[in-house]
Amino acid sequence: MMMGGGRPVIVLNQNTKRESGRKVQLQNINAGKVIADVIRTCLGPRSMLKMLMDPMGGIVMTNDGNAILREITVQHPAAKHMIEIARTQDEEVGDGTTSVVILAGEMLAVAEQFLDAKMHPIVVIQAYRQALEDALEILEKDLSIPLDLEDESKMVDVIRSCIGTKFMGQYGDLACKIALKAVKTIAVEAGGKVEVDVKKWARIEKVPGGSIEDCCVLDGVMFNKDVTHPRMSRRIEKPRVILLDCPLEFKKGESQTDVEISADADFSKMLQLEEDYVKAQCADLIALKPDLIITEKGVSDLAQHYLSKANISVIRRVRKSDNNRISRASGATIVNRTDEIREEDVGTGVGLFEVKKIGDEYFTFLTGCTDPKACTVLLRGPSKDLLNEVERNLQDALAVARNLRLSPAIVAGGGAVEMAVSQALQEKAKSIKGVKQWPYTALAHALEVIPRTLTQNCGGNIIRLLTNLRAKHAAGHKMFGVNGESGELADMQELKIWEPLAVKLQVYKTAVETAVLLLRIDDIVSGSKKMKDDIGGGAMPTEESMMQ
Incomplete structure (x- = not known):
């Protein structure tokens, strides 16, 4: 893209590939369906595992939608966007990554018939947005249960x-x-x-x-470290803890530092200055009578000597994140300079400091904390x-x-809430005038993909079960869904299968917004060279062409 006369101008050269209009929309829908099909079998308790092998030879075996999509490499931009929504879902609420991709793929698939019928994508988008607002309102007001x-x-x-x-x-x-x-x-x-x-x-x-x-x-907390000197104590009850973010060694000059020495005595004097500096640092620390010192930086041999003589255990080169957790668990403040430490900076909230050997490695445990606002699993x-x-x-x-x-609010799981929202939206669709009614109804039907996939994954009879489930919900039994273990109808209240309302709201928002975004694209301009496969045919992308 070039700027010319204050306006962006698209310059097409022989390497620029441009596709527009209906063909692009169908490609995007197809890409969404392919990604959804990849992880469709990962939904529910009878889900299958995927084995993924990375270029380095590492193996991942999982049925976590986000972990699977993170490892897959795709070519198509719409397919990349579908993978991105699983990551968004994971970062926002940490669950529902498989559901959101399956739903987004289905919402794109049901829109295809309207594009075939020459309906403008904006009309479909408006209907989808309205359906989303109504679905969120139904979830929060009618179907959620406070916890x-x-x-x-x-x-x-x-x-x-x-x-x-x-x-x-x-x-x-x-x-x-x-x-x-x-x-x-x-x-x-x-x-x-x-x-x-x-x-x-x-x-x-x-x-x-x-x-x-x-x-x-x-x-409390644990981390993969050992004390710096073998003579230091490896078990202390109720230790006084000092946390540092500075090295206990003489600060080395930068690479530009020059020191001119004219006599042998000058070199000894310089070493003496370094020793005095480290000794002063240790004196500041020993004055507060700590039992344990943890620093993110290095500790010199001389500092170890002074501190071990004072019966103080030292741990060095601890991660910043670990040090923050120790600070929160022990009540100690992380200090940047030894001469600024005060009594209130010393942590006394730890019940036991212990270094244990597990397997071949040493781990430091700080446990028995009085009020640990950080923990290690x-x-x-x-x-x-x-x-x-x-x-x-x-x-x-x-x-x-x-x-x-x-x-603290929950909704019924096992596809029950999707079927309930679907029924409610189909009722509301009757009051919508004009062509918007059709995409609105289509989105309501798209929600049924969750109970359908659950049934499919455990080998149930899909048509019979969905018909019975619709009948149950039409009769007012809103808690009925699919038993993911047996593939039969079941009351979710009896099975105690619940999902957090926050996760469901985020799934619906992300899935609809993704479908809307991909439907609005009518032009793809790529500056990369044409792929060999596309030179002749211009065919729609297949699963093989989109995934490596």
Whole structure:
């Protein structure tokens, strides 16, 4: 694109490929359908796993929609956008990544018939936007059930139904308790609002070995470090902790620093100055009588000597994120200069400092904290691949627990809420005048893709089950959905299958907005060379051409 006379001008050369109009819209719809088909079998408790191999030879085995799409390489820009929405969903609410891609693909697919009938895309978009507003209103007012945060059994039910489709489903109670305890530990009330930052304050530490039943939430933090000197104490009860963000060694000059020495005594004097500097640093620290010093930078041999003589344990080169967690758990303030440390900066909230050897590595544990607003989730398991999958599942469980704490409302799972919203939208469609009624109704039908896919994935009779489900909802049984285990109709209230309202709202918003965005595209201009396959035919993209 070039600027000419104040206006952007598209310059087409022999390497520029330009496609426009209906062909582009059909390509985008096709790309959306292909991506949705890739992870369609990953929905529900009977979902299949995908094995992904990266160029480095690493293997990922998972049924987490976001993890699968993250590893796939695609060529088509619309397909790239579909992958991006799974990432958005994961960052916003941490769950529903598979559902959102399947729904967006279906919403694009049902729009194809209207484009075939020469309906303008803007009319379809207006109908979709109106349907989205109505769907969100129905969800919040008619179908959501408020949740009591003190009712732990109900909270466990919601988290279990969200991870029941994952590998961790077989260890449901353990995963639910871990997620609830971790979120409860790091929740902070500020200005009348609850803040829960799972990524920042709850670290997941994977240690191969042991069994999955050994996974737990520590009432404090752990990290992969050992004390700097073998004589330092590896176990201290109720330690006084000092946290530093500065090195305990002489600051080396930059590369431009020049030192001129004229006599042997000058060199000894320079070394003496360095020693005095380190000694002064250690004296500042020893004066506060700490038991444990943790720094993000290096510690010289001389500093180790002085501190170990004073019976102080030292840990160096700790990650910034770990140091922030230790600060929150112990009550210590991270200090940048040793001469600025005051008594109130010393942390006294840790019950026990201990260095343990697990396998071949040393881990530092700071546990028994009085009020830890940060925690570490320790995961044990037989292999690294398994631990990676457990971590992905636990991230989802933590996200669900966080959503429930931030907005305590739930809706029925198992496709029940989709069928209820679909029925309500079909009723509302009767009052809409003009051609908008058709795309509005089509979007209502598109929502049925969730119960349909659930039935398909566990080998149920799709046509019979969906007919019966529609009849149940028409008769007013809003809680009926698909039992993902058996592929039969079931009351979700009895099965205790729930989903957080926040996740459902985000799924609908993201899916409709994505469909709308892709339908508005009527021109693709690419400056790259034509692919060999496209020179002759100009055919619509196939699954093979879009994925490498």
